[in-house]
Amino acid sequence: MWISKTFRRSLSRDNMKSLGWILFAALGSAVYGQQGGGTITGVITSSEDASPLIGATVVVQNTTRGTSCDASGKFVLRNIPEGSYAVVVSMVGFHRRVVERVEVRSNEETSLPIQLVLAPIQTDAVVVTSSKREQTLEEVPVSMSIVNAQLLEYRSTIAVDDALRYVPGVNVTQSQVNIRGSTGYSRGVGSRVLLLIDGLPLLAGDTGEPIFESIPVFQIDRIEVVKGAGSALYGTSALGGVINVLTKEIPEHPETRWRLYSKAYDSPPYESWKWSTKLRALNAQYLSHSERIGDVSFILAGSRLFDDSYREADWTRRYNGYAKIKYDLSPFQSLAVSSSILWQHRGDYLWWKGVKDALRPADSQLNFSVTSFRINSSVLFKHFVSEKFTYELKAIHYHGNWREDSLNVALANKSTSDVLSTEVQANYSLDELNNITLGAGVNSDNVSSDIFGAHGGLGGALYAQDESQLSKRLKATLGVRFDYQMVQSLPSNQQINPKLGLNYQADEKTSLRASVGRGFRAPSIAELFVSTNVATSAVAIVPSTDLKAEHSWSFEIGGTTSLGENALWDVALFQSDFSDLIEAGIEFDSTRKSPVIRFRNVTRARVQGCESNIRTVLFDQLISLDVNYTYSWPYDVNKKSVLRFRPRHVASVNAVASYKELMFGTDVRYISRVDAIDDDLVRLAPIIDGDLRVPVYVVDVRASGHFHEFGFPLKINFQVNNLFRYSYIELIGNLAPLRNYVLSVEGMF
Amino acid sequence: MDKRTYLILLLTIALLGCDKGISPSDTPEVKPGFGGTITFVSPPPPRDSLIQLRIIAVPYYPIDTVVETLIQKIVQGVIPFSDTLQLSSIDSGKTQRYEFIISPGEYKYVAVVQQYGLLLYEEWRVISIYGFSQSTPFPRPVTVAVDKFQTGIDFIVDFKNLPPQPFKR
Numbered sequence: 001m002w003i004s005k006t007f008r009r010s011l012s013r014d015n016m017k018s019l020g021w022i023l024f025a026a027l028g029s030a031v032y033g034q035q036g037g038g039t040i041t042g043v044i045t046s047s048e049d050a051s052p053l054i055g056a057t058v059v060v061q062n063t064t065r066g067t068s069c070d071a072s073g074k075f076v077l078r079n080i081p082e083g084s085y086a087v088v089v090s091m092v093g094f095h096r097r098v099v100e101r102v103e104v105r106s107n108e109e110t111s112l113p114i115q116l117v118l119a120p121i122q123t124d125a126v127v128v129t130s131s132k133r134e135q136t137l138e139e140v141p142v143s144m145s146i147v148n149a150q151l152l153e154y155r156s157t158i159a160v161d162d163a164l165r166y167v168p169g170v171n172v173t174q175s176q177v178n179i180r181g182s183t184g185y186s187r188g189v190g191s192r193v194l195l196l197i198d199g200l201p202l203l204a205g206d207t208g209e210p211i212f213e214s215i216p217v218f219q220i221d222r223i224e225v226v227k228g229a230g231s232a233l234y235g236t237s238a239l240g241g242v243i244n245v246l247t248k249e250i251p252e253h254p255e256t257r258w259r260l261y262s263k264a265y266d267s268p269p270y271e272s273w274k275w276s277t278k279l280r281a282l283n284a285q286y287l288s289h290s291e292r293i294g295d296v297s298f299i300l301a302g303s304r305l306f307d308d309s310y311r312e313a314d315w316t317r318r319y320n321g322y323a324k325i326k327y328d329l330s331p332f333q334s335l336a337v338s339s340s341i342l343w344q345h346r347g348d349y350l351w352w353k354g355v356k357d358a359l360r361p362a363d364s365q366l367n368f369s370v371t372s373f374r375i376n377s378s379v380l381f382k383h384f385v386s387e388k389f390t391y392e393l394k395a396i397h398y399h400g401n402w403r404e405d406s407l408n409v410a411l412a413n414k415s416t417s418d419v420l421s422t423e424v425q426a427n428y429s430l431d432e433l434n435n436i437t438l439g440a441g442v443n444s445d446n447v448s449s450d451i452f453g454a455h456g457g458l459g460g461a462l463y464a465q466d467e468s469q470l471s472k473r474l475k476a477t478l479g480v481r482f483d484y485q486m487v488q489s490l491p492s493n494q495q496i497n498p499k500l501g502l503n504y505q506a507d508e509k510t511s512l513r514a515s516v517g518r519g520f521r522a523p524s525i526a527e528l529f530v531s532t533n534v535a536t537s538a539v540a541i542v543p544s545t546d547l548k549a550e551h552s553w554s555f556e557i558g559g560t561t562s563l564g565e566n567a568l569w570d571v572a573l574f575q576s577d578f579s580d581l582i583e584a585g586i587e588f589d590s591t592r593k594s595p596v597i598r599f600r601n602v603t604r605a606r607v608q609g610c611e612s613n614i615r616t617v618l619f620d621q622l623i624s625l626d627v628n629y630t631y632s633w634p635y636d637v638n639k640k641s642v643l644r645f646r647p648r649h650v651a652s653v654n655a656v657a658s659y660k661e662l663m664f665g666t667d668v669r670y671i672s673r674v675d676a677i678d679d680d681l682v683r684l685a686p687i688i689d690g691d692l693r694v695p696v697y698v699v700d701v702r703a704s705g706h707f708h709e710f711g712f713p714l715k716i717n718f719q720v721n722n723l724f725r726y727s728y729i730e731l732i733g734n735l736a737p738l739r740n741y742v743l744s745v746e747g748m749f
Numbered sequence: 750m751d752k753r754t755y756l757i758l759l760l761t762i763a764l765l766g767c768d769k770g771i772s773p774s775d776t777p778e779v780k781p782g783f784g785g786t787i788t789f790v791s792p793p794p795p796r797d798s799l800i801q802l803r804i805i806a807v808p809y810y811p812i813d814t815v816v817e818t819l820i821q822k823i824v825q826g827v828i829p830f831s832d833t834l835q836l837s838s839i840d841s842g843k844t845q846r847y848e849f850i851i852s853p854g855e856y857k858y859v860a861v862v863q864q865y866g867l868l869l870y871e872e873w874r875v876i877s878i879y880g881f882s883q884s885t886p887f888p889r890p891v892t893v894a895v896d897k898f899q900t901g902i903d904f905i906v907d908f909k910n911l912p913p914q915p916f917k918r
Contacts, residue, residue, distance in 0.1 A: 540870075689775070692775055726769065735771065
């Protein structure tokens, strides 16, 4: 990492008190005891061929009760109080179905066989990120994309940032996510996209960057991507968009899942790139078990990943653990506690030695390594008070500790950070036409580092949102959020961020949307206080305590229309105006009488563009096709030049052919050559051949099959990534993975 | 778009992928620069005074006597400097190889420099000058030709007997 990292500090006593208070409050409000109730059972099948739908989700509306179907498509929902309910059944690739007036009686079993109808083009998927409550995708007034668990399995995804590469309008530079040109490459500090896990923020307390390795990929239900400023609901960092990773619900029935994943890197295409005679491979194993005992359900999971890498000194050793316990205090109240642990040791490959040695790092990096330990723990209490009123209490604590070691540099860098975020949120339906969301949050940060110093921060927020059905066809969403942020020893900072969204259902086939919203990003502790005398460059980095927050205004108009029965076209025009963007630059320090690197609010930028996504099925639904294209013009208003590390064209084509239990598919990605890079970094690092870059054309192919019908609860997936051995870089001096072969076997019992 | 358009689009992008992208031949076969060995003939100083070692190639002589000025010129790109050298192989009697890719031209003062303290703008010293010896107490220029990598630019570092220091204290 270009900015060297740092320190150690344990969870403060104040933070522990806050966490304890949330738990106590949640438990204290759970006044209901358990009541004897009825049971709903059933089998979910496809209307096409009556095959069981494994993993279909069944939820009793306005209660905490929900489950997913087992390998036979069966489900059981116990302890439902007497009454009449709506039961919602959903599964990717099928139309969502709401079964109204399901009668439940005490100590009786209500059987509910349900068939779902195939939806070649699905528009009724449920999302929660846009408005902090459940909505169907077509109701949302902003552009959103979903990556669901089936897609993650189909692509054998082992990293969240890899999954995001296929999302329209999203470009990933190493692990930094750029939504519609909002982010370039910020050298490992700050993020203009907010990462959430189950609706709670998950950005490192010191550098403010998303650590995707912390997320238990095997437990993901779906990833929702909101494009455009989202600070009116989510506060800082939601400048360019929000990525919300939602974990799976724990099924009612005992379930053990495992996956073996193996990747072999092909040999380099050029003799001078060959640096190892051994087969370079990545091997990973995943195991999880979930069970329900009475009113308590839990899931325990662990994984191990060893990656030799295709590059020298780029190895990774990683262990992840995950646990979630859900206690149904009553059918209308639940308490979930989850924790995710990461331990990782990896080589710290920064850039190549030169294009002739493109898979070797510069000599000085050969002995660098980074060891990190991160743990995030969250608590969520949910209460359905009535059909009209629900509220949630939630908290997350994120601890990070990393150390950078090297035999070449005398000083090791280390850092420890703790972030605690708490939130209370209430949703109230005034009537059928109005829905109000209110919330408040408090957060605190603590950082102790040899290069960032020891600093604490405190913040608070209040937000409100009203969704009104103005007419039969027109719906408006109006929201505003107030944020207060304070970092120790610096002046406090207040923000007010509004948003307005409109959704117009023109006819049965077409819906139109328009939105405007403001976003902000408070500078990270690293940007404010980083201070080094020893860095990989020869110039010291100095603190920038006068940094202000970055701001953006995002505008969008878009629409979705059906092109016949088998095609859906979504198109959007967007513009984002950014001000006070923080960038690191070299300047002459008159006090020190020498050049230094300092973060400054220097850039005003405008990103304009359009995005098109066509989903279609061809040849009697044998082939499904997704064609995405995003054009953006990222312009630096001050420098009158194109913004760095932003491609102008991003296109992808994803095709899947399904035949019985087999699937064959291809993903094709095109990213235009990046116009501008960080020339200072190339010159001062120095990075030999650092200015080399090309457009990206990557073709992946894959085949998968599952064997549940034959009595084997197995899924086998084989894929070839970068089929044509195209050599490209995502970041200066970093050759992207060469052709590689992946075999993944997954089972469930 | 009809089916044919989809297939054409898919095939076009797939065929573009047949281009090989970046290759080693994207830069001249021989990159201009120089290389050689650095031999350490005496025990190194304590670890906490070995922050980093680099090679600088100054196109003029005499060089600046104020470290800050020199660093400014490095930042401006006037004076090239190498990547950091391996600190793991500087024990007495050890030799390490280095390569320094720089623009063609004449460099009148080529030296190995050591940052010996945390003050980046002050605490540097020269530990070996190319061509300098008791009999020829001047730096020997190194000329880097276009498309030519010059070898044999060797240094001997004796921490107990450092060359004349250009920097004012």
